[in-house]
Amino acid sequence: MRRIGLFLGGVVLACVVAATGFAGDTIKVGIVDTYTGPVTTYTNDVRDGFQMAVDKINAKGGVLGKKIEVLLRDDTFKSDVGLTLAKELILQENVDILMGTINSATALAISDLAKKEKVPFLVTFSKSGKITGEKGHRYVFGMNENTDMIGRATATVLAKKPYARYWIAGDDYEYGHAIAESIFGNLKKLNPKVTLLGETWWKMRESDFTPYITQILAAKPDFVIVATGGGSMVNFQKAAQSTGFNKRVPFYQHTGIELSTLMPQGQNAPEGVFGTANYLFYYPDTKENKSFAEEFQKRFHRHPKSGAVYGYMAAQFLEKAYAKAGKIDKEKFIDALEGMTADSPIGTLEVRACDHQIVLPMYFGVTRKSPRYEFLVAGDILSVSGKDYMPSCEEIMKERAK
Amino acid sequence: MLENLLSAGTLTQILVGLSRTTILFIVSSGLSLILGVLRIPNIAHGSLYMIGAFSAYTVIQFLGGGTLAFWAAMVAGPLVVAALGFLLERGFFSYLYDREHLMLLLLTFSFTLILGDLVKILWGSEYRSITAPPIFRGSAEVFGLPIPQYNLFLLLVGPVIAVFLWLVINRTRIGKIARAAAVDSEMVSAVGIDVGWVFAFTFVLGCFLAGLGGALVAPIVSISLGMDHSLIMEAFLIVIIGGLGNIWGALLGSLIFGLTQSLGILVWPQFGIVFPYLAVVVVLVFRPKGLLRSAW
Numbered sequence: 001m002r003r004i005g006l007f008l009g010g011v012v013l014a015c016v017v018a019a020t021g022f023a024g025d026t027i028k029v030g031i032v033d034t035y036t037g038p039v040t041t042y043t044n045d046v047r048d049g050f051q052m053a054v055d056k057i058n059a060k061g062g063v064l065g066k067k068i069e070v071l072l073r074d075d076t077f078k079s080d081v082g083l084t085l086a087k088e089l090i091l092q093e094n095v096d097i098l099m100g101t102i103n104s105a106t107a108l109a110i111s112d113l114a115k116k117e118k119v120p121f122l123v124t125f126s127k128s129g130k131i132t133g134e135k136g137h138r139y140v141f142g143m144n145e146n147t148d149m150i151g152r153a154t155a156t157v158l159a160k161k162p163y164a165r166y167w168i169a170g171d172d173y174e175y176g177h178a179i180a181e182s183i184f185g186n187l188k189k190l191n192p193k194v195t196l197l198g199e200t201w202w203k204m205r206e207s208d209f210t211p212y213i214t215q216i217l218a219a220k221p222d223f224v225i226v227a228t229g230g231g232s233m234v235n236f237q238k239a240a241q242s243t244g245f246n247k248r249v250p251f252y253q254h255t256g257i258e259l260s261t262l263m264p265q266g267q268n269a270p271e272g273v274f275g276t277a278n279y280l281f282y283y284p285d286t287k288e289n290k291s292f293a294e295e296f297q298k299r300f301h302r303h304p305k306s307g308a309v310y311g312y313m314a315a316q317f318l319e320k321a322y323a324k325a326g327k328i329d330k331e332k333f334i335d336a337l338e339g340m341t342a343d344s345p346i347g348t349l350e351v352r353a354c355d356h357q358i359v360l361p362m363y364f365g366v367t368r369k370s371p372r373y374e375f376l377v378a379g380d381i382l383s384v385s386g387k388d389y390m391p392s393c394e395e396i397m398k399e400r401a402k
Numbered sequence: 403m404l405e406n407l408l409s410a411g412t413l414t415q416i417l418v419g420l421s422r423t424t425i426l427f428i429v430s431s432g433l434s435l436i437l438g439v440l441r442i443p444n445i446a447h448g449s450l451y452m453i454g455a456f457s458a459y460t461v462i463q464f465l466g467g468g469t470l471a472f473w474a475a476m477v478a479g480p481l482v483v484a485a486l487g488f489l490l491e492r493g494f495f496s497y498l499y500d501r502e503h504l505m506l507l508l509l510t511f512s513f514t515l516i517l518g519d520l521v522k523i524l525w526g527s528e529y530r531s532i533t534a535p536p537i538f539r540g541s542a543e544v545f546g547l548p549i550p551q552y553n554l555f556l557l558l559v560g561p562v563i564a565v566f567l568w569l570v571i572n573r574t575r576i577g578k579i580a581r582a583a584a585v586d587s588e589m590v591s592a593v594g595i596d597v598g599w600v601f602a603f604t605f606v607l608g609c610f611l612a613g614l615g616g617a618l619v620a621p622i623v624s625i626s627l628g629m630d631h632s633l634i635m636e637a638f639l640i641v642i643i644g645g646l647g648n649i650w651g652a653l654l655g656s657l658i659f660g661l662t663q664s665l666g667i668l669v670w671p672q673f674g675i676v677f678p679y680l681a682v683v684v685v686l687v688f689r690p691k692g693l694l695r696s697a698w
């Protein structure tokens with residue numbers, strides 16, 4: 001009996017030693033994101049881009065002599081699950097950094113937790129402007145574009161176009177409304193002559209857009225802002241192609257020119273669709289972008305999409321910030337990351353000190369066929385640089401003060 | 403708002419609504435059939451619809467596209483689903499017919515999860531897309547407004563399926579037995595008929611219809627995980643307002659759903675999504691048991 005007690009005691013002791021030992025040996029990054037269901041087409045890219053960079057960093061011996069350890073958690077697109085998993089990562093795994101999520105509601109919930117627990121949280125993919133806008137704080141960082149930025153960047157381009165009578169159509173949930181309001185609100189400021197002819201809202205995950213398109217065509221607007229996301233991107237473009245919508249009325253979709261939307265449709269995607277994206281694996285045609293795209297393709301056998309860059313850059317910033325901080329410390333990490341710049345496949349990116357939002361270029365283009373690829377690509381690409389469309393620090397601070 | 407109903411767009415909206423009705427009818431008639439004869443509230447019906455779409459995609463990929471590949475996919479996709487339905491019925495449901503509905507409901511729910519993961523393993527999480535064959539590509543014009551030719555094709559398919567179902571149910575021996583079994587399966591077995599095989603046939607036919615709906619909708623939508631969710635809810639609502647287990651009720655329900663949706667969008671585009679559900683509420687207030695006689 002005593003022997004067994006001794007043995008069990010030994011086991012417990014060994015576990016404790018091992019646990020504390022491990023905690024000191026690696027930098028733990030906990031990622032909470034959705035790894036089931038349709039949005040995995042986006043989240044898998046973030047995960048793989050991050051892992052690719054982490055493997056390179058670890059192969060060099062890690063940061064400050066410590067390897068980066070990635071812990072993945074699947075929130076199944078549910079905010080309550082995501083929050084529980086984030087708690088588990090903080091309290092049981094003692095993670096140094098949290099990352100994720102594609103669901104804005106989950107990101108905002110985890111952001112609140114991160115603030116309370118004082119753990120840095122790098123948001124990768126959620127597009128709500130609130131994350132680093134009115135709900136921003138010291139512990140949260142936005143590593144991708146958000147609805148505010150999309151609206152401003154798009155409005156600067158549309159304001160120069162001759163269209164006057166606009167129609168808004170979109171997914172009836174926060175992302176759709178936020179993006180449409182942001183684009184049209186900013187457009188109205190830049191070009192007071194534009195008017196809103198009408199709006200159409202459909203339920204999230206709508207599959208057949210034909211009746212919506214025929215109705216919009218009957219109303220005869222000059223230009224349509226289509227505020228959809230996820231699977232609706234492809235669905236909408238298919239309906240646009242079969243009704244000839246794109247040939248009758250020009251329309252715009254954020255990520256309408258992106259690979260995730262165009263590749264599934266092959267050669268049958270509609271031509272002439274306006275869209276924006278943060279990343280295109282074939283543009284800009286620079287050495288950095290090419291080598292990144294080739295490296296990703298070689299390892300994962302697919303072209304990288306925006307998410308791959310968000311994940312990859314999150315790892316780059318992580319390495320640089322720890323190197324600058326000189327030790328593994330949460331507060332020092334945040335101080336180091338504020339205002340930091342890093343080279344990326346799409347040029348030098350900056351994490352703004354004032355609101356912790358990454359500054360990155362936005363590509364505005366139009367879909368067209370390509371002799372090189374079996375799917376449509378973006379043409380006539382206009383690169384809107386971050387400084388030309390980001391909300392100013394004063395504006396952000398005003399929002400936060402509200 | 404209402405003056406929109408008198409515009410040139412009305413006819414287009416009606417035609418587009420009717421083509422949506424076709425898909426809804428094909429899927430919900432299968433659901434209704436299984437519900438009426440086997441008494442299984444099959445939540446996995448949506449998953450079978452999704453598998454029909456993915457199977458059609460694979461057949462078209464395998465045959466390299468083109469018109470012939472499209473027709474092959476429209477036949478093979480539903481057959482794959484029918485075969486899967488056969489396995490599910492013989493392997494699981496046939497042992498559970500005398501259990502409570504709640505048990506069957508739980509089993510079908512577990513199948514939605516399993517089949518969802520199966521799709522993820524076999525096809526992955528990327529969006530897939532197929533295009534209609536060249537003859538159905540592009541659009542025709544009605545009063546200056548476009549209507550996709552594929553939707554016109556669907557308008558032809560709907561009545562064909564309806565007539566086919568009518569013939570199977572009213573003019574074939576197995577259809578008659580199935581109808582009898584729906585009323586009193588014990589009596590049917592008492593006169594020496596093997597009810598098990600009638601049930602298997604009905605289940606497989608229902609699954610075939612789910613697969614057919616999925617294959618037919620594939621050129622319109624993106625084929626993806628999650629395409630089953632919204633559809634299964636609509637299909638259940640249709641079956642409920644039509645009268646549980648009555649496939650003509652499913653037809654009526656689909657017409658109400660498809661037309662209120664497309665005309666609702668025309669009347670009030672900002673809140674177009676509300677109209678089909680409003681119609682469901684109205685029906686349930688005045689006819690709580692559904693429009694037509696329920697088989698339950």
